[in-house]
Amino acid sequence: MNERDVIDRVRRMAGNPAARNLDDDAALLDGWVITHDTIAEGVHYLPDDPPETVGWKLAAVNASDLAGKGAAPHAALLSLAMRGNGQWEAAFLDGLEQALVEFDMTLIGGDTIALPHDAPRVLGLTALGRAGPATPARGGGKSGETLWLVGTVGDAAAGLALLMDDTNSSGPLVEAYRRPRPLVSAGRALAPNVNAMMDVSDGVLLDAQRMARASGLKAEIDLSALPLSDAFHEARGDGLNTRLFAATGGDDYALLASGGEELLGIPLPGGTRLAAIGRLVEGKGLSLSYQGAEVPVPERLGYEHRGT
């Protein structure tokens, strides 16, 4: 029984309709959208990542789940399994607090425990958001609908690559990796007008495949249409491999939605990009094209966190 089997076993325990069969990133309970993400040292972040950014990202990853459901972040409970003298935790909490303020959430509870000195830290956040007039599921996409990408992809992966070359790197790509900004306002604006929505966190190809599977459909993605930032182009140019890098790098904090052309008329926060990147069709799986020609689907579609 590996991680996948354990997840399937957990899924079978979830009988309540609020759980949405755990197919979604969040549950819907009485007007609250509720999500939980757990991260571990050495698995989801590196021991020498600045702790402020780990705190920021723990809040961001949860706020992004809420954004994908069109919910307004409201409250959070922190699970902090600490270790050592607490210096790392103090900086982690600084970053977490900044992000909670930024995303309009207050800490209402949680638990702090102390781990043995050689154990990796494990950090979890339960986030509650107020549901909007609609809470789109991941699996509501309809055949023939356009797949829309909100935001850009690849920036964080490009930022991480810069940091791997030089830990002193800075600039917008590094910022996208270190201090991602979930698209909460865009998510809330779009949610009532889409049939399916989710945040893109592990790579747009992987997440598009997940949406297609949950909707019982196939996703066709046009890599040429992927919205990339100027900073991304500047750092990595363009071309098929560059676009595959952007589409599979992960850590994106974008949104993926399935809906009609009326989405183009919805006012979004200034600077938010909305791009038609493909569509859902009858069938299964994923197909890719680039500049009008079909291209093979890469083996690795995104970032799936795994321990060893």
Next chain:
Amino acid sequence: MNERDVIDRVRRMAGNPAARNLDDDAALLDGWVITHDTIAEGVHYLPDDPPETVGWKLAAVNASDLAGKGAAPHAALLSLAMRGNGQWEAAFLDGLEQALVEFDMTLIGGDTIALPHDAPRVLGLTALGRAGPATPARGGGKSGETLWLVGTVGDAAAGLALLMDDTNSSGPLVEAYRRPRPLVSAGRALAPNVNAMMDVSDGVLLDAQRMARASGLKAEIDLSALPLSDAFHEARGDGLNTRLFAATGGDDYALLASGGEELLGIPLPGGTRLAAIGRLVEGKGLSLSYQGAEVPVPERLGYEHRGT
């Protein structure tokens, strides 16, 4: 900055009234009582504890927090930081599921991650309960009020002692340790009629001191009045040291409430014991008596989980 400092730092982040200054075991948000407990292998349970009982207790510890606030358990999100081949986790999930069914909660979400092979498991549960007509805080006790204990204390600690002697021990004390039953119905019945309530989990002396501190008062406890089970007496006899053992052992899943004599008239589930064990008075801290005479307060009031 040790665990206590980190907890204080987290506390300062909690500005929302729903957080109740993190003084309580649970937050109150829009009719929902929300709590989160995290446990770690080697800290809160032993690597060779039967995994079913670890799963059961993770649900029970959260349901007990809800019971202490008079809430009806409803839903839960699981944070499962797994390790190894998943066999342990399968049995853990069996026990968790049994407890969720027993306590009337459904799993609505969470996160499963894989840890490195030598990392201790870290398991968290966020539980949501529907608030009753009143959600008593820990700090609402009034001077002169009686301190009431619901349930018995010491059974689980006595059960653990039996298991330390002989891992094949069985019987009601071992059952109290392995499969505790939070007093959910009693908590719901009492909540509208008390000024302060909390679950007793770390030892009644420690928790009474916490209630007194949060209420700005002093707790006087009469050890002679502590309700002990027949099985406990049979195993450990009686006497001052026996009662101090019961009062500081922890893992009790009892309730502590502050209120008037009218509590005696409230119908409780059959077999539920309700005992006046002392009172809240002006002052600070804790004082103890046994058979009419004051006795010194022991240095260790209960079980405070700490890693190393």
